[in-house]
Structures are given as structure tokens and as C-alpha cells.
Amino acid sequence: MARKMFTQEQVRVMAENPYTFHVSTTQITFTNAFKEEFWRRYQEGDTPRTIMYDLGYDPEVLGRNRLSGIQNVVCKQAVSAKGFHERPQRRRGEGSAEGRDTTTQAQLRQMQHRLKYLEQEVEFLKKISSARGGRKQGPRP
Structure with missing residues (x-):
């Protein structure tokens, strides 16, 4: 909405x-x-x-x-234990340089995680491919 x-x-x-x-x-x-x-x-x-x-x-x-x-x-x-509080609203990506560094670090960690995941996927596909390569493809007698 x-x-x-x-x-x-x-x-x-x-x-x-x-x-x-x-x-x-x-x-x-x-x-x-x-x-x-x-x-x-x-x-x-x-x-x-x-x-x-x-x-x-x-x-x-x-x-x-x-x-x-x-x-x-x-x-x-x-x-809540903190009670009422006022806080200025910020959009994502705005703020101090420290906030941007944290965001950059978080993005880097996310990219590293994705890279490891993709490497694992490639290894898995290689194993599947080699397992199928050992068998003859085609109709069974």
C-alpha cells in the first residue's frame, strides 16, 4: 500500500x-x-x-x-524501560562517516558471504556433474 x-x-x-x-x-x-x-x-x-x-x-x-x-x-x-524518546528520522545511507563505514563493512561482509555460497554451489555442481559423467547416458537395456 x-x-x-x-x-x-x-x-x-x-x-x-x-x-x-x-x-x-x-x-x-x-x-x-x-x-x-x-x-x-x-x-x-x-x-x-x-x-x-x-x-x-x-x-x-x-x-x-x-x-x-x-x-x-x-x-x-x-x-519500555527506555521510556519516551525523541529521535530525528534519517534515511538509509545518511549520517556520519562512521555510519557509512559500517554500511560499507556490512556490504563487504555480505558480498564475502555470497562469494562463499557461490563457491559452494560450484563445487556441488562439479560433484553432480562428475557423478553423472561416470555413468553411461542413454536408455537402459
């Missing part, structure tokens, strides 16, 4: 909300204050849709899937 994208105007409006930590056309991240308020009200029995509206977000803009996702994230963080 395609992810519902925000318009530039929707991004601007959500960015102005004090509970928004980060927003782009594809994702939104909330502050700890938002998560604490959301959790408190959720525990009191308010629905996620009502909570979002009261905290200044249009539930229709967010959509049903995001509302469900926000609820899941807040509930998981609320009961």
Missing part, C-alpha cells in the same frame, strides 16, 4: 505545532511532551482520533494507518 504523503501546506501547519519534533512529506515525529500527554489521555479512555484533534492535529490529514502507528509507538515507548 502506498504511503499517504503530506502536502507542503500540511507540513508547514504541522511544523508549527509545538508537539511536532520533525515533519516531512512522508513522516512525522512527535516530542516527548506530546507522547506523555497522548499516553495520559489514552489511559483515561480518550480515542487516538480525539487526542490528536485536541492536540492540534487533523486526524483526516494523518490518516487511519498513521493514527494506529502513533498509538502503537506511544504505547510501546510508555511501557
